[in-house]
Amino acid sequence: MLFNYKALESSGKRVDGSIEAVSLDVAVGGLQKRNLIIVEIEPAEKESFFARFSIGKGVSNKDVVILSRQMATLFEANVSPLKIFTLLAAETENLVLNRSLNEIVADIQSGSPISKALSKHPLIFSDFYVNMVKSGEETGKLNDAFNYLAEHLDRNYEVISKAKNALIYPAFVVTVFMAVMILMFTVIIPKISTIIVDSGQIVPLYTLVVFGISNFFVNHGFVIIALIVIALFFLVRYIRTSIGAAAWARFKLEIPYIGTLYKKLYLSIIADSMNTMILSGIPMVKAIEVTAAVVGNDVYRDLLNETLLAVKSGSSLSGALSNYREIPSILVQMVKVGEETGELGSIFRTMARFYQRDVINTIDTLVSLIEPVMIVLLGLGVGVLLASVLIPIYEIANSAGL
Numbered sequence: 001m002l003f004n005y006k007a008l009e010s011s012g013k014r015v016d017g018s019i020e021a022v023s024l025d026v027a028v029g030g031l032q033k034r035n036l037i038i039v040e041i042e043p044a045e046k047e048s049f050f051a052r053f054s055i056g057k058g059v060s061n062k063d064v065v066i067l068s069r070q071m072a073t074l075f076e077a078n079v080s081p082l083k084i085f086t087l088l089a090a091e092t093e094n095l096v097l098n099r100s101l102n103e104i105v106a107d108i109q110s111g112s113p114i115s116k117a118l119s120k121h122p123l124i125f126s127d128f129y130v131n132m133v134k135s136g137e138e139t140g141k142l143n144d145a146f147n148y149l150a151e152h153l154d155r156n157y158e159v160i161s162k163a164k165n166a167l168i169y170p171a172f173v174v175t176v177f178m179a180v181m182i183l184m185f186t187v188i189i190p191k192i193s194t195i196i197v198d199s200g201q202i203v204p205l206y207t208l209v210v211f212g213i214s215n216f217f218v219n220h221g222f223v224i225i226a227l228i229v230i231a232l233f234f235l236v237r238y239i240r241t242s243i244g245a246a247a248w249a250r251f252k253l254e255i256p257y258i259g260t261l262y263k264k265l266y267l268s269i270i271a272d273s274m275n276t277m278i279l280s281g282i283p284m285v286k287a288i289e290v291t292a293a294v295v296g297n298d299v300y301r302d303l304l305n306e307t308l309l310a311v312k313s314g315s316s317l318s319g320a321l322s323n324y325r326e327i328p329s330i331l332v333q334m335v336k337v338g339e340e341t342g343e344l345g346s347i348f349r350t351m352a353r354f355y356q357r358d359v360i361n362t363i364d365t366l367v368s369l370i371e372p373v374m375i376v377l378l379g380l381g382v383g384v385l386l387a388s389v390l391i392p393i394y395e396i397a398n399s400a401g402l
Contacts, residue, residue: 002096006040075142145280166367
């Protein structure tokens with residue numbers, strides 16, 4: 001979320017600008033770290049009616065991927081960091097990213113390291129991103145760091161996008177089907193049921209069931225909608241709690257077949273993050289800590305945090321990981337080989353590619369299975385509904401000699 005602020009520097013000079021933060025308290029803390037005296041601060045969305053609905057309200061993963069690739073190219077061309085961020089700020093069309101880049105330019109001009117300037121924008125640049133840049137600064141290989149980042153983000157973006165896109169088609173079809181069924185049960189079937197019942201013909205049991213469902217939707221539809229909305233409200237609130245988030249994270253991993261896809265996705269993120277950081281010279285302990293923060297699932301985050309404590313206590317990484325059923329034995333054995341040969345970074349790179357291919361193959365298989373299953377189920381649903389209505393109408397027509 002963006003906040004606009006008015007502040008004073010220690011010299012008394014007035015400074016106006018904006019800062020991105022999770023909450024107002026975080027924004028205030030960020031400004032105080034810059035030794036600014038806050039005069040006024042408020043959410044940026046209040047600037048105008050149109051600003052609330054601006055396309056530039058957020059920064060997508062795709063924006064960060066493109067930005068990283070551009071930075072890698074410019075660093076390879078030996079362009080100065082200040083010039084790079086100035087150019088990128090001028091070129092970007094995303095309002096949030098533009099403001100953040102301009103703030104980064106100001107911080108770099110004041111002598112701040114790039115990693116520290118990036119760390120002030122956690123909603124755009126993750127801990128993983130900042131630590132990679134910091135490693136590049138310490139080793140004097142910023143161009144390599146941004147190349148690693150661009151390649152890593154490209155791979156993750158491709159895998160995660162494919163996983164999300166695979167669910168769009170079935171979700172769309174199911175939503176349309178439910179909307180059509182609700183329309184049938186609340187508008188069309190009530191009119192047909194009146195004709196059939198008034199005809200005096202014997203109504204089949206399955207038709208009576210359909211009429212009963214229709215009457216229930218007509219008479220209690222608003223109650224059902226209200227109950228669903230209330231249930232979703234409390235479910236979302238529960239998931240936002242620490243206990244609820246952990247339960248939801250565990251539930252996603254236990255869903256048949258879908259859970260396997262999630263596990264492979266998180267394992268690919270873990271392997272790719274560890275590979276990228278280890279090859280960049282980031283210490284093992286820091287690599288595990290950052291990977292835990294960016295993995296995106298509470299189960300694997302807690303697992304990695306416990307692994308971190310074990311490694312700090314002297315345990316090997318493979319020995320610590322072997323205690324968890326969420327980590328496949330093949331990954332544990334490969335990590336053990338990497339520790340013994342001193343090629344742990346290369347081992348993680350191999351495993352990252354393996355799991356990324358596995359995720360893509362699993363998604364393709366899932367989509368190929370979903371389509372015929374959905375066609376059969378939707379066909380059965382429509383067929384039963386039409387038969388329950390058309391058969392009585394046919395009998396009425398026969399009895400009337402039509």
